[in-house]
Amino acid sequence: MADPIHQFQINKIATLGHIGGHEIAFTNSALFMAIAVSGITALMLGATMRRSLVPGRMQSIAELSYEFVADTLKSSAGNEGMKFFPLVFSLFMFILVANVIGIIPYTFTVTSHIVITASLALLVFLTVIVYGIYKNGLRFLKLFVPSGIPIYILPLIVLIEVMSFLSRPISHSVRLFANMLAGHITLKVFGGFVTMLGGFGIAGWLGATLPLAMTVALTALELLVAFLQAYVFTILTCIYLNDAIHPGH
């Protein structure tokens, strides 16, 4: 039975050199990042090349993506949040496309690595802090002091707020990483059952239909999860950015 962890292995395609003692290689992960970026670019630039007034199928998808992310951002962070639209849109499309490509067998899921999701979550976290302080100065700290709280429990509340703020990048990144990882392992395990039972002759083939049906159902579920986790990551990004723009509770 195939090792369900094998699919997450990073394989070197070419070693490029070393930076500060760390090896920099072009890997399968980098390849699929490139594929994701190319795919998004093909959709957003290739499909909108003709700038049709009445959009074709692909141009409709490009416009729908644009309006979907724009509406999400506007409803959470208001019109001021639109200055972060390119960032939020890039995040959403990158995660969505990376997740969806990962469902195809023999591909690599870029977002199943914690270092990737953590980097993206930290990018959001640092953007929130830097922009929040740049725009609001010390008033940004009001984020940790909710109004209308009695003074005697205020220290406790501030402590909780600070801790929840600091744990944001952790939950933000682990949620996506764990969903991708667990989904793919489950798929692989059920797929493994199919091949294993298939080795037992006719009876095994009959028995293998059950895990095969599960694999089909799980693939559909994974497609939903791939979209949902990209959306969850995006909407949390919008909510965090809203904190940077409007720090008062």
Added chain:
Amino acid sequence: MAQQTTSTEHVPASGHGRSFPPFDATTFASQLFWLAIAFVVLYLLMSRLALPRVSAIIAARQGRIAGDLAEAEKLKGKTEAALAAYEKTLAEARADAQSIAGQTRDRLMAQSDKSRKALEAKLNEKLVQAEKTIAATKSAAMANVRGIATDAATAIVQQLIGAAPGDKAVAHAVSEALKS
């Protein structure tokens, strides 16, 4: 199983083949490096090219729709103006027709009045003349009656008494008789 081929710096700790791949720190540098490149490229492509273009397409469509609606509104306004002008012209024509009819009727009535009055005046004049003629004829006839009566009375008295009465007495007696 594709094992990590040797990395000169990280030999034993993390370089062993079966560590859980997402926690294999030897791959982090490569992943971060390529993630940075991929994400920056994606960000620049989206923010500089793709998003402005899509936004322009959507704005152009909304502009076109708004323009078409405004055009339709304008045409509707024109139609209503044309309709109003038509109705106004119709009303004017109707009023003209009525005034022409009224004028014609008034003129005809005035003409007929005039000719009727002229006729009446003529008739009145004739009536007056006829009455004058009658009166003249009557007075002439009366004068003749007096003369005849006087002559007759003189003759009668002369026959009866054989002497002619005085003219004055006869005239007086005739006058008295005619009065009664």
